[in-house]
Amino acid sequence: MAEGKSPLKRAGAAIGGLLLAVVAGYLGLDQAQERGSGTDSSGTCALDSLPDEAEETAADINAGGPYDFPDNDNQRFGNYEGVLPDQDSGYYREYTVVTPGLDHRGPRRIVTGGGTEEDPETWHYTDDHYESFCEIPDADT
Numbered sequence: 544m545a546e547g548k549s550p551l552k553r554a555g556a557a558i559g560g561l562l563l564a565v566v567a568g569y570l571g572l573d574q575a576q577e578r579g580s581g582t583d584s585s586g587t588c589a590l591d592s593l594p595d596e597a598e599e600t601a602a603d604i605n606a607g608g609p610y611d612f613p614d615n616d617n618q619r620f621g622n623y624e625g626v627l628p629d630q631d632s633g634y635y636r637e638y639t640v641v642t643p644g645l646d647h648r649g650p651r652r653i654v655t656g657g658g659t660e661e662d663p664e665t666w667h668y669t670d671d672h673y674e675s676f677c678e679i680p681d682a683d684t
Contacts, residue, residue: 588677593668596641600653601682604638607661612639612648620654624673630656640668653679 590598603610610616620635627635635656642649650672657664666682669675 586677587680588668590679590682593679594640594651594670596643597651597653597668597679600638600640601666601679604653604655604663605661605683610638611641615639615648617660626673626676627654627656627667636660636663640670653682 590601600611604617608617616638617636619633620637621632622630622635635654638653638655639648640651640653642651651670652668652673654667654669654676655663655665656667662683666679667676668679669677
């Protein structure tokens with residue numbers, strides 16, 4: 544006659560199943576947060592899909608300032624992470640997108656490239672301090 548699983552094996556299987564459910568739940572929540580960042584599957588993000596503060600920063604850029612962090616904004620962005628396309632030094636400039644409730648610059652930025660200070664060729668948004676970007680095709684309107 545076959546014996547049933549021991550209580551220890553059943554407990555181990557239950558803990559393993561619980562751990563798997565927790566990991567799957569965490570990954571599912573992480574994907575939902577990414578969808579809420581304004582990025583679509585093509586790597587672009589319409590300006591109106593981003594936080595209101597990004598629209599305010601874009602307006603400041605188009606106006607040539609003033610900026611919320613004048614010592615840090617409108618400065619050269621080195622693209623040291625290599626996430627954006629390779630360009631000559633000085634091509635990219637960065638600007639802080641204010642995060643309400645923080646007493647520092649936070650992780651959100653708009654990075655522009657090429658063109659002039661008030662009319663850049665390219666616009667990119669990051670909400671994770673340069674780990675990923677989406678291109679903002681309509682920021683210069």
